[in-house]
Amino acid sequence: MADIKALPFPFPLDRNAVALIVIDMQRDFTEPGGFGESLGNDVSLVAGIVPDVKRLIEGFRDAGLPVIHTMECHSPDLSDLPPAKQNRGNPKLRIGDMGPMGRILISGEPGTSILPDVAPVDGELVIEKPGKGAFYATPLGDELKAKGIRQLVFAGVTTEVCVQTTMREANDRGYECLIIEEATASYFPHFKAATLDMIRAQGGIVGWTAKLDDLLEVLSHA
Ligand code: C5J
Numbered sequence: 001m002a003d004i005k006a007l008p009f010p011f012p013l014d015r016n017a018v019a020l021i022v023i024d025m026q027r028d029f030t031e032p033g034g035f036g037e038s039l040g041n042d043v044s045l046v047a048g049i050v051p052d053v054k055r056l057i058e059g060f061r062d063a064g065l066p067v068i069h070t071m072e073c074h075s076p077d078l079s080d081l082p083p084a085k086q087n088r089g090n091p092k093l094r095i096g097d098m099g100p101m102g103r104i105l106i107s108g109e110p111g112t113s114i115l116p117d118v119a120p121v122d123g124e125l126v127i128e129k130p131g132k133g134a135f136y137a138t139p140l141g142d143e144l145k146a147k148g149i150r151q152l153v154f155a156g157v158t159t160e161v162c163v164q165t166t167m168r169e170a171n172d173r174g175y176e177c178l179i180i181e182e183a184t185a186s187y188f189p190h191f192k193a194a195t196l197d198m199i200r201a202q203g204g205i206v207g208w209t210a211k212l213d214d215l216l217e218v219l220s221h222a
Contacts, residue, residue, distance in 0.1 A: 004178070004218045006210035007200045011178045013218055019066040019149045023134065023156030023163045025053060025118045026071055028111045030157065033100035035111075038093040041187035046157045052182040052212055053118045053155050059216045061121075066147065068125045069114060070134045072162060073107045080130040080137065133165040141173065151176045153215070155183035159192040167199065168206055177207030180215060 028034035101111025
């Protein structure tokens with residue numbers, strides 16, 4: 001065990017039971033023409049975290065610790081897309097429609113892929129998920145159990161949607177959860193700030209928050 005400086009109190013890192021989970025660092029959420037922009041968002045606000053997510057991933061890889069990636073996407077026949085999700089709001093393009101990067105949020109399309117700078121390497125687990133949370137309708141829980149993972153470090157987009165949903169799912173399943181502040185972003189900076197506050201409030205009711213350098217310092221000695 002090694003303590004990482006964190007809020008609301010130090011995070012007791014167990015290098016034999018920890019994995020990094022990088023949520024939805026996809027072109028559809030970070031580049032013009034994708035799902036994020038179709039909902040009216042300024043995607044430049046979230047694209048800026050890529051260098052910090054990359055440093056975090058490299059810290060885990062250098063320490064020989066597991067990295068897991070998730071992708072929000074649906075099958076080409078849309079059989080895993082509930083009408084309530086497809087028809088919500090008034091976006092310029094809906095999930096499954098053809099956009100400049102292929103069909104929006106469909107598995108295998110160019111826009112659905114993970115950004116090259118933070119892309120998975122051979123041997124890393126990639127979870128395709130139809131929901132916001134990465135445990136819903138995916139093999140993630142079984143994979144974590146099989147690997148003996150008890151702690152999850154979180155990064156990715158967007159803080160208050162897929163990251164927070166997955167963190168809450170994990171917290172309820174008994175995982176110790178730590179989110180890295182610089183490695184997550186929202187289209188709404190005040191939503192990110194509020195989410196970090198919610199996570200660490202009430203004695204860490206959902207988990208811990210930490211700065212990237214404080215984690216990397218401990219990982220480099222792991
Ligand atoms: C959203 C996500 N925001 N990955 N997805 O729809 O947070």
